[in-house]
Amino acid sequence: MLEIRSLSKSFGGVKATDNVTLDFADGSLTAVIGPNGAGKSTFFNLITGALRPDAGQILLNGVDMAGRSPPEIVRYGIGRAFQVASIFPSLTVEETMLAAVCADQRRASVLHRRFPLAETRDRAEHAMELLGLAGKRNRTAATLSHGDQKLLDIALALVLDPKVLLLDEPTAGMGTEERWRMIDKVKELWETQKITVVFIEHDMDIVFKIAPEIVVLCYGRILATGTPDAIRGNEAVIEAYLGTEHHAGVAI
Amino acid sequence: MTELQAEQAAVVPRIESQSQRSRYRDVLIALVAFAVLAILPMLTGSKALLDFVIRCSAFGLFATSLNLLVGFTGMVSFGHGMFFGLGAYGFGLLMQRTGLPVPVGFVATLVITTLIAAAIGAICVRLKEIYFAFVTLAFQMLIHSTILSWVSLTGGDQGLRGGIPRPAFLGIDLSNHVHLYITSCALLVIGLLLMRQIAQSPFGYTLRMIRDNATRASFIGIDVWRAKLTIFVLAALFASTGGIIMALFVSGAYPEFAYWTISGEGIFINMLGGVTTFLGPMVGTVLLLILNDTVTRLTEYYGIVLGIVILFFAIGLRKGLMDFVVEWYARRRAGTGERG
Numbered sequence: 001m002l003e004i005r006s007l008s009k010s011f012g013g014v015k016a017t018d019n020v021t022l023d024f025a026d027g028s029l030t031a032v033i034g035p036n037g038a039g040k041s042t043f044f045n046l047i048t049g050a051l052r053p054d055a056g057q058i059l060l061n062g063v064d065m066a067g068r069s070p071p072e073i074v075r076y077g078i079g080r081a082f083q084v085a086s087i088f089p090s091l092t093v094e095e096t097m098l099a100a101v102c103a104d105q106r107r108a109s110v111l112h113r114r115f116p117l118a119e120t121r122d123r124a125e126h127a128m129e130l131l132g133l134a135g136k137r138n139r140t141a142a143t144l145s146h147g148d149q150k151l152l153d154i155a156l157a158l159v160l161d162p163k164v165l166l167l168d169e170p171t172a173g174m175g176t177e178e179r180w181r182m183i184d185k186v187k188e189l190w191e192t193q194k195i196t197v198v199f200i201e202h203d204m205d206i207v208f209k210i211a212p213e214i215v216v217l218c219y220g221r222i223l224a225t226g227t228p229d230a231i232r233g234n235e236a237v238i239e240a241y242l243g244t245e246h247h248a249g250v251a252i
Numbered sequence: 253m254t255e256l257q258a259e260q261a262a263v264v265p266r267i268e269s270q271s272q273r274s275r276y277r278d279v280l281i282a283l284v285a286f287a288v289l290a291i292l293p294m295l296t297g298s299k300a301l302l303d304f305v306i307r308c309s310a311f312g313l314f315a316t317s318l319n320l321l322v323g324f325t326g327m328v329s330f331g332h333g334m335f336f337g338l339g340a341y342g343f344g345l346l347m348q349r350t351g352l353p354v355p356v357g358f359v360a361t362l363v364i365t366t367l368i369a370a371a372i373g374a375i376c377v378r379l380k381e382i383y384f385a386f387v388t389l390a391f392q393m394l395i396h397s398t399i400l401s402w403v404s405l406t407g408g409d410q411g412l413r414g415g416i417p418r419p420a421f422l423g424i425d426l427s428n429h430v431h432l433y434i435t436s437c438a439l440l441v442i443g444l445l446l447m448r449q450i451a452q453s454p455f456g457y458t459l460r461m462i463r464d465n466a467t468r469a470s471f472i473g474i475d476v477w478r479a480k481l482t483i484f485v486l487a488a489l490f491a492s493t494g495g496i497i498m499a500l501f502v503s504g505a506y507p508e509f510a511y512w513t514i515s516g517e518g519i520f521i522n523m524l525g526g527v528t529t530f531l532g533p534m535v536g537t538v539l540l541l542i543l544n545d546t547v548t549r550l551t552e553y554y555g556i557v558l559g560i561v562i563l564f565f566a567i568g569l570r571k572g573l574m575d576f577v578v579e580w581y582a583r584r585r586a587g588t589g590e591r592g
Contacts, residue, residue, distance in 0.1 A: 048471065074473040086471070088464040091457070099457040103473045108458040109482065114271035115454045156472060 001026050002047075002078075002164050002196060007056035007066075009046055009220075016042040017053070018220035024164070029190045029197045031211035033204070035240060039220040040200045041083065044166050048080045049073040060164065075104075079162030083169045083200075085149035086156075089142035093133050093152060096141060097124035097159055104160045127159035130189065147178045151185070158189065165189075167199035171206065179203065183210060208232065216240070274452065282445045289437040293430045302433045303501075304545070308537055309440035310497040314514075315521040315533035316447055317490035322519070323527030324451060325483050326463030327377070330515050331388030334372075334395045335488040337510020338365055339495025341399065344412040344505040354421050361496060362489055369488035370481070377480035389512060396510045411506035416499055426500055436497050443490050444534070450486060451530055459483055520558075523565055526572025535574050 002024040009017040016039045024030055032040050045051040047058055049070040058065040065073050088096050101120040102108050110117070116124075128134040131151045136144065141152055150170060157165055170186055171179040183206050190197045201207050207214060208228040216223040216231060218240045224231055231237055293302060314336050321327040342361040346352055352360065372391050379387055399406045407413055418426040426432045450456055458479050461469040466476050499505050508514070517540065525536020547557045569576050 050467075050471075070470045071473045071475050074471060080471055082468075086465060086468040088461050088468065090464050091460060095457060096461075099454070099461055100472045102454045103458065103469075107454050108474050109479065110454040111450060113454070114275055114449075114452050115457050116271070117454060118271075156468070160472060 001059075001061060002198075003057075003059040004047070005057040005059065007043075007046060007058065008054050009042060009051060010054055015220045017046060020056070020217075020220070020222055022215060022222065022225070024196050024198055026163075026196055027194050028213060029187070029211055030199075030213040030215060031207040032198060032200045032215045032217060033202070033207055034217035034223070037219075038217040040217055041168055042220070043217065044080065044168050044200065047073075047166060048078060074160060074162075077161075077163035078166065079157035079160050079164070080166045081150070081153040081157045081168065081170060083172050085146070085153040087141040087149055087152050090140060092138050092140050093128065093144070094124065094137035096152065097127055097155060100124075100156050100159050123159060123161075127155045130158065130192075131155040131185070146173055147182065150174070150182065154186075154189075158193070162195060164196040164198065165193075167197065169200050169202065171201065171203060179206070186210070275449070278445060278448050278452075282441050286437060286441045289441075290434055293433060299429065302429065304541060306433055306436045306497065306501050307541055308534075309436040310494045310501065311517070311521065311541065312440055312494075312534045312537040313443045313497070314491045314494035315518050315525070315537050316444060316530075317487040317494070318515075318518040319522050319527055319530075319533045320447060320450065320459075320483055320487045320490075322522055323532070324456065324463060325459045325480065326466075327480065327484070328381070328385050328519070329376075329388040330385045330512065330519070331390070331392035332487065332491055332518055333512065333514030333516075334388075334392040334510055335365055335369060335491035336495040336498070336514050337395060337399065337505070337507075338368060338488075339492030340499035340505035340509045341406060341412065341495075342492070343496040344416050344499045345405070347416045347418065348412065348414065351417065351419075354418055354424075354426060358496060362492060365488050365492040366485055369485045373481045373484035373488075377477060377484055389515070392510065392512055392515060396507060396512070399507050399510055406505075406507075409507055412499075412504045415503045416505075418500065432500060436501070439493055439497060443493055447490060448530055450483075455479070455482070520562065522572065523562065524572055526575030526578075528571075529574040529578050532572050532574035536572060539573065 004020055004022040007017055007020045008015065020043065032043065034040050042051065046053050047065070049065065049068050049072070053066050056066060060076055060078060063076060065076060065078065088099075091099065095116075098116040098120050099108075101123045102110070102115075102117060105120060107117060107120070125134070128137060131154060133148065133151060133155060136148060141149065144152060154167065154170065167186065171182050174182060186197065186199065187210050211228065213225070214228060214231045215225045216234075216237050223240055224234045224237050226234070289305060292305070314332070318329065318332045321329050321332065339361055342364045343357055346357045346360055347354070350357070372388075376384055376387050376391070400408055402408075420426075424431050424435060426435060458469070458474055461474065462476055462479055470476050495509060498509060521536035521540050522533050523536070524539050525534065526532030543558065543561065544554075548554050551557065565572065571579070
């Protein structure tokens with residue numbers, strides 16, 4: 001279980017994350033939404049160690065992750081994919097997966113043997129199959145389509161067998177069809193892998209269709225949490241998205 | 253057993269045999285290369301040619317080790333030459349002052365290099381890009397200044413004079429020119445083989461990941477600082493070995509070995525030969541030394557000719573010679589495949 005306790009982070013006078021307390025149950029699927037500048041990516045950066053919180057705790061199965069380095073947090077089981085696909089352009093899909101598994105198996109510093117190691121193969125193969133990248137194994141990451149690069153980014157997180165998977169706008173920069181394909185894939189992964197998935201998303205159609213739980217952030221604070229129906233009818237959320245002068249009679 | 257499990261079970265031995273094959277192939281190539289170099293003294297009486305190969309061994313190890321940083325890890329060091337100088341001075345001083353057997357002096361020099369490289373690297377590898385480049389340069393200048401000013405130990409600007417003692421060991425007498433030549437070739441081949449192993453190991457792929465995207469590498473659990481420090485020290489060891497060969501060759505050590513121009517030459521060699529292929533720096537070394545030897549014989553305006561050559565590779569080809577050749581060959585093969 002991932003528990004966030006009174007998490008805060010400021011940049012100068014701006015409170016990017018302001019006393020956030022949240023629980024993500026094991027195996028849950030949660031969408032984090034909010035207007036631009038709401039602090040969604042900062043929230044992910046704090047959980048994954050890219051930023052050090054000013055205060056608060058990030059408990060993964062009771063162990064505090066706050067202030068730990070990204071490699072440490074990854075080893076505890078929090079994986080992450082990025083808003084802009086973060087990949088290794090010169091490596092092939094297969095090399096990327098194998099090297100990531102090597103890192104997870106603490107074999108990234110092995111000098112006396114040749115790459116790839118046979119014992120890393122199965123997991124890499126499994127991740128490529130899951131994300132539909134097996135047919136593109138020999139393509140270098142730089143030559144993949146935008147959608148495939150996003151899938152590779154997710155595969156990189158998934159191949160590490162995380163307990164919690166954080167996806168920062170998995171559909172960013174995609175066309176409508178590609179967007180739905182990606183989100184179907186995310187849902188499929190959540191259902192088959194039985195892991196906790198938290199994703200940031202701007203497309204409300206997607207959010208309301210697939211997320212059983214939604215967290216709304218605004219100015220670094222939690223504005224609302226709940227089911228899609230509860231969020232849809234929440235006055236404060238409508239106001240935050242559309243402004244007070246518009247929200248009469250308008251649904252998100 | 254399911255079909256998938258059966259397929260995966262078949263894949264494991266295949267990978268193992270592939271990686272064994274690639275290692276054996278490299279060892280075989282190394283043995284053939286050494287054999288060819290070793291019979292050269294029997295085929296030619298040219299001392300100049302053997303000298304050329306010895307210099308190639310020293311600078312080839314130095315430049316290839318620099319490529320482990322530049323090409324494989326994306327760390328452009330302007331101060332790598334300090335380890336070349338450190339190897340030459342460390343070995344020279346140890347042999348002059350302690351009278352150790354050559355192999356012990358060699359190992360002791362590498363131990364000293366490891367300690368100094370670890371201390372310097374621990375500071376430098378925290379920095380990125382231009383900051384890393386300039387702090388390594390600053391350390392190089394510090395070492396160079398120390399060599400110049402610590403006259404009682406290093407001989408100052410005169411260098412280590414009086415020759416480097418080289419007592420015979422295991423039937424090898426490094427005062428004998430052919431023995432020195434064979435030893436240099438052996439060190440070159442072993443050094444290249446070890447660096448090839450590093451490049452082809454899981455650690456080599458970790459370095460490629462750091463080069464491509466260090467932030468992402470840390471988010472898959474790689475300790476980027478530790479990996480960078482490790483390769484910094486390993487590269488220093490090979491550069492130091494190059495320095496030892498040079499010290500043996502000239503029977504001394506001179507401040508120029510630790511001056512920034514050595515690092516500059518290393519960068520230039522990498523630009524000339526290419527950084528995306530393992531043997532690029534070795535090819536670059538041979539080209540630079542040929543250029544050096546021929547141009548200085550023909551004209552005093554060596555710098556101008558070198559500048560033109562740099563411009564040709566940087567602006568004309570936009571890559572090193574081996575990078576160009578490999579790309580051209582890949583394009584040609586792709587073209588042939590399409591037609592076929």
